[in-house]
Amino acid sequence: MNLSKTTSLLFVFLCLLAAAFTQPSVSFAEQTTQENTPWGQFEDITASLFEAQKEMLFDDPEAAAAAIDLANEQLNQFLATYPDFPAEAEQAARDALDFAAVAITENNGNKVSAAKGKLRTALLLGSFQLTKSNIDSGDYEAAREWLLVRDFRPSTRFDRPGADATLAVTELVEGTTTPDKAWPKIEADLLDTYQGKLVETLGMSGDDSLFPNRRSESAGLAAGYWLLLEPAFRAQTGDVATDE
Numbered sequence: 001m002n003l004s005k006t007t008s009l010l011f012v013f014l015c016l017l018a019a020a021f022t023q024p025s026v027s028f029a030e031q032t033t034q035e036n037t038p039w040g041q042f043e044d045i046t047a048s049l050f051e052a053q054k055e056m057l058f059d060d061p062e063a064a065a066a067a068i069d070l071a072n073e074q075l076n077q078f079l080a081t082y083p084d085f086p087a088e089a090e091q092a093a094r095d096a097l098d099f100a101a102v103a104i105t106e107n108n109g110n111k112v113s114a115a116k117g118k119l120r121t122a123l124l125l126g127s128f129q130l131t132k133s134n135i136d137s138g139d140y141e142a143a144r145e146w147l148l149v150r151d152f153r154p155s156t157r158f159d160r161p162g163a164d165a166t167l168a169v170t171e172l173v174e175g176t177t178t179p180d181k182a183w184p185k186i187e188a189d190l191l192d193t194y195q196g197k198l199v200e201t202l203g204m205s206g207d208d209s210l211f212p213n214r215r216s217e218s219a220g221l222a223a224g225y226w227l228l229l230e231p232a233f234r235a236q237t238g239d240v241a242t243d244e
Contacts, residue, residue, distance in 0.1 A: 041074065048068070049068075055067060056109035061105075071097055071100075075093055084130065093123060117219065117224060121221055135169075138179075143169055144170070147169050152193060195229060198226060201218040204218035
């Protein structure tokens with residue numbers, strides 16, 4: 001076995017080991033029957049992209065293509081369940097799956113990994129926008145559901161991950177605060193998290209010590225995090241600064 005193949009299989013093993021500690025102990029097929037919530041369906045779709053990524057590393061493009069087909073079905077169900085999902089985020093998610101499908105025909109596992117990052121952040125973008133729109137409309141329970149579809153900062157001894165946003169939306173549900181006070185806290189928490197993630201993934205995408213698949217996925221994540229952050233950057237610094 002050559003060195004390239006050995007390192008690829010090692011990467012698969014490490015990914016599977018990490019998944020074993022971060023995901024419920026269910027089969028791939030069983031993952032598609034998770035609770036019908038935004039977070040549950042988000043997990044199903046991203047799990048399908050992980051499966052495609054894994055199958056490409058095992059040199060099985062046919063199985064990878066089947067996983068992408070399943071992801072498309074899951075995305076269609078997700079959008080049927082939540083017809084108010086923002087069009088911009090929907091298009092970004094569909095573009096990511098199309099990119100993955102083409103990558104499989106090219107036998108390019110790195111591009112499949114990049115598509116996984118792009119898909120994840122497309123769904124995070126939609127969740128961010130729906131959290132805001134549900135707060136604006138007064139549906140605070142729905143806002144709390146969508147807030148679960150997010151990334152988190154690492155916790156420290158001084159700060160729990162997502163504490164500001166979680167507490168703010170809980171106070172909205174309990175009627176102890178108002179949207180004009182709660183949303184700035186939620187927005188700041190989420191944008192601070194995604195700015196940190198953008199910096200992190202940009203660094204990883206250029207780190208030659210990481211496996212190519214990991215760098216590619218990090219590049220896809222970075223592109224998606226920027227899509228989330230760009231409106232806020234433009235509002236604060238203007239079009240010229242963000243275009244440089």
